[in-house]
Amino acid sequence: MQTMPPPLKVANAKGVKIYLEDGQELIDSISSWWCAIHGYNHPKINSALEEQMQKFSHVMLGGLTHEPAEKLANELVRITPHGLNHVFFADSGSVGMEVAMKMAVQFFKNNGIDGKTKFASLYRGYHGDTTGVMSIGDPEEGMHHLFKGFLPKQFFIHPSLQEMEKLFEEHNGEIAAFACEPLLQGAGGFNFYPPEFLSGAKKLCSQYNVLLIADEVATGFGRTGTMFACEQAGITPDIMVLGKGLTAGYLGLSATLATDNVYNSFLGESYEKAFMHGPTFMGNALACSAALASLKIFERENYLGKIARINEILKEELLGFEAKGVKEARVFGACGIIETLNESYHSGIQEFARSRGVWLRPFLNVVYTMPPYIISEEELRKVCGAMKEFFK
Ligand SMILES: Cc1ncc(COP(=O)(O)O)c(C=O)c1O
Known part of the structure; x- marks a missing residue:
């Protein structure tokens, strides 16, 4: 707070544009931290909310239950x-992932297996900012040093099946689940790994009686080119978590999905076996209505086609880009990334992009775009142009 420039005040937002109080217009190239997949102020989502609000x-x-929650649950089961x-x-x-972790630990307790209370995850992963999920985020960049002694200690591996097998051979009696962001690690620096690792990980997890938790909070709803990244590895995880794009950025909502095997272990005669987690705002009716409207738009308006086109443009614009301080430019689905040698090489790019009408927010050593899927070709080329011009 002592050193940050004052935040920009937003007066309005529509489509891919954010309108500031001082009259400036900015193309939001990062979909408000990757959630505003249809841009802002979508008339169909607005009316769905207005209709629900009247009820x-x-x-x-x-x-108690209600139609939006039940319908959405059925839709999520259908599409995952x-x-x-x-x-x-x-x-x-974050809370969706905490739920997944608690489910994994209790799953083994409910099955009469003690001692499986730890997690394995990937270096450079990110799963949120609450305590449990921080413990499975990257141990170097994930602020573990600040909270040493407070965060539980977990196991970390690189996306390597040999490393995973070695870890499971030695520690499977302690590990409840392996948690990962499938194929694309976002906030840990936009790293990709191949589907073969994920499909192999699924096999090793089954072999060593470890659950697989797929954190699709960032990758879900098309960001990697398919509806869910797990599809590219042809796997069904034991537990999958969705968030961000679920309500198209309108309201906070997450969904933690589980298989029959996991679910059935929580059925019993006493509360002991039940999953005791009850967030006040769980299944908020407005959030569920926004999610249902968003999904309808996604499916009826060929969003996977739009994402494929974004991918082509990003590849044309960014792949092979070279400039001083640039380590690599890479593209995956609807994400375009310029990685620099270190943070100092992109210092000032946010102000530069703003002067060109583009909202960027780099972090670590990456400058990236994850645009709303409704972005036009011209707007997307303008975003990439601003990213590249800065380095020139
Ligand atoms: C992969 C992943 N998991 C979990 C989270 C946490 O979600 P939230 O910020 O909604 O708590 C994020 C947020 O960036 C994320 O990228």
Whole structure:
């Protein structure tokens, strides 16, 4: 707070544009931290919300239920990989992942297996900012040093099946689940790994009785080119978490999906076996209505086609880009990344891009775009142009 420039005040946002109070217009090239997949102020999502608001905005989801939550749960079961048949709603990606971790630990307890209370995850991963999920985020960049002694200690590997097998051979008796962002690690620096690692990881997890948690909070809803990144590896994880694009950035909502195997272990005669987690705003009716409207638009308006086109343009614009301080330019799905040798090489790019009408927000040593899928070709080329021109 002492050193940051004052934030820019937004007066309005529509389509891919953010309008500032001082009259400036900016193309939002990062979809408000990757969630505003249809841009802003979408008339169909607006009317879905208005319609739901006339009925009610929120009721507790304990002992009560409602159509938007039930419909959305059914839709998520329909569109996610086969076998994820049960849905738990919470209010953010971090909490959705906390839910997944608690589910994994209790799954083994409920099955009479003690001692499996730890997690394996990938270096350079990111799963949110609450305590449990921080412990499985990158141990170097993930601020573990600040919270040493507070965060539980977990196991970390690179995306290598040999490393994974060695870890499982030695520690599978302690590990409840392997948690990862499938194929694309976002906030840990936009690193990609091949689907073969994920499909191999799924096999090793089954072999060593470790659950697989796929954190699709960032990758879900098309960002890697398919509806979910897990599809590219042809796997069904035991638990999958969705957030961000789920409500197209309108309201906080996450969904933690589980297989019958996981779900059935929580059925029993006493509370001991039940999954005791009850966020106040779980299954918020407005959030579920926004998510249903968003999904309808996604499917009816050929969004996977739009994403494929974004991918082509990003490749044309960014692949092979060279300039002083640039380590590599890479593209995956609807993400375009310029990685620099270190942060100092992109210092000032945010102001530069703003002067060209583009909203960027680099972090670590990466400058990136993850645009709303409705972005036009001209707007996307303008975003890439601003990214590249800065380095020239
Ligand atoms: C892969 C992943 N998981 C979880 C989260 C946390 O989501 P939220 O910020 O909604 O708590 C994020 C947020 O960036 C994320 O990228």
